[in-house]
Amino acid sequence: MEKKNPISASELGTLWLTYQEKTMILRILEYFIEKSDDQEAKNLMGGLWQELHFYVNEIKTLFENDGIVIPMGFRKEDVNLEAPKLYDNGFDIMFLRILKELSMGLYTINMNMAYRKDVMAIYQGLTNVTQRIYKLSTVYLLNKGILTLPPNVTLPKTVEFVKNTNYMKGFKPLGDKRSLNTIELGILHHGIETNNIGLQLITGFAQCAENKKVRKYFIKGLELAKKHIQTYEEILLEANVHFSATSGSIVTTSTFPPFSEKLMMYCICLLNGFGLVGSSFGAMFSLRTDITMKLSLLSKDILLYGHEGIELLIKNGWFEEPPQMEDRPKIIKK
Structure with missing residues (x-):
């Protein structure tokens, strides 16, 4: 063997x-x-x-x-x-x-x-x-008609190159910003889609959380998801793109928890990490400065919210410690 x-x-x-x-x-x-x-x-x-x-x-x-x-x-x-x-x-x-x-x-x-x-x-x-x-x-x-497709665009017929650095500018006090490119449109659509699901998930968690601090944390996350959706939709409306990546699914009125608060908190913290990566990816691949700035600020909000969640997990004794490297200074002192 x-x-x-x-x-x-x-x-x-x-x-x-x-x-x-x-x-x-x-x-x-x-x-x-x-x-x-x-x-x-x-x-x-x-x-x-x-x-x-x-x-x-x-x-x-x-x-x-x-x-x-x-x-x-x-x-x-x-x-x-x-x-x-x-x-x-x-x-x-x-x-x-x-x-x-x-x-x-x-x-x-x-x-x-x-x-x-x-x-x-x-x-x-x-x-x-x-x-x-x-x-x-x-x-x-x-x-099932539950998932919303991204919008269509006029398909390109020729290869084009960016003529000057104005392509990257998004903070014009006068004049119009350039239209969104398809990469930016895809990032914004995906952001609305995922935050809509997160909004519904955390609404259900908030309804059935029994720990007051945990419930308050979920409500804060609910408002954060709304802020993200609103930011993405405002950018799209400015670009005259009218669509909404909403889901047909619903949250019932049940207040009886199907999951432990440990599981619900861990789930949200896991999704926070996913959201942070998504916002950072969007900021990196957007070529318009106003979009990059807005996505970067959203990333900061996710990071702070995620840290708050980890602290809450630790304080409640729900955070299982990952395997650790040896603490050599401590071993040597002993």
């Missing part, structure tokens, strides 16, 4: 994070499957549950073989299958699609930090699962 290298620190870190994320998604899927009244959606989520469960066990086995403690992650006590339906009309698949979008980016980073064949095999398998489920989710939502 081929001798394996000891697991590296980077591999341990990414596998630990993957275990946290996947056990959270399994609990969310269990609730959504239980409450779904659409057989196609149930089949889609049920198939994903089986595949993610397989890879969670693969990570467990790898940890056990290397003598690594199994993380706690999220367990059966973090979901209440008896809780009433909190979301309706396709929200389960809308949220599933967002989670798969997030996972695609994470697996790319994780694969870049993997050196052992068995670790790379886990991320390769998870990538294949994620891309397939993302495609199936998108087709499902389009067929």
Whole structure:
């Protein structure tokens, strides 16, 4: 048998994070499957549950073989299958699609930090699962009329080059700004789409949170999502682009929590990181200075909100500590 290298620190870190994320998604899927009244959606989520469960066990086995403690992650006590339906009309698949979008980016980073064949095999398998489920989710939502397509534009017929640096200027006191390019339009559409889903998710969490500080944190996140949507829509309206990437899904009036507050808080913190990357990506690839500035300011808001969430997790004893490097100065002093 081929001798394996000891697991590296980077591999341990990414596998630990993957275990946290996947056990959270399994609990969310269990609730959504239980409450779904659409057989196609149930089949889609049920198939994903089986595949993610397989890879969670693969990570467990790898940890056990290397003598690594199994993380706690999220367990059966973090979901209440008896809780009433909190979301309706396709929200389960809308949220599933967002989670798969997030996972695609994470697996790319994780694969870049993997050196052992068995670790790379886990991320390769998870990538294949994620891309397939993302495609199936998108087709499902389009067929149901829940997902809104980005707007169309007049298709280019010739190759053009930017003539001068005025192309980048967005703060003109006089005169019109240049029209949005399709890259900027795509970034803004995606920002509205993802924040709409986040708005609905955190509205449901705020309704059923029992801890006052946690509820206050969710309400703050709700207002932040509204601010993001408003910023994106204002840019589009200025450019005479009239559309709204809204979802047909709804939040019910239930106030009974389907998930533990630990799981809900971790979920929002995970999505904060995704939102921070998205805003930074948009700021980097937008070539109009006013859009870059607005997206950068939104990134700052997400960063501060994310730090507040981590502090709340720690204060409530919900933040599982990642594996640590040895504290050499402390060891030497002893």
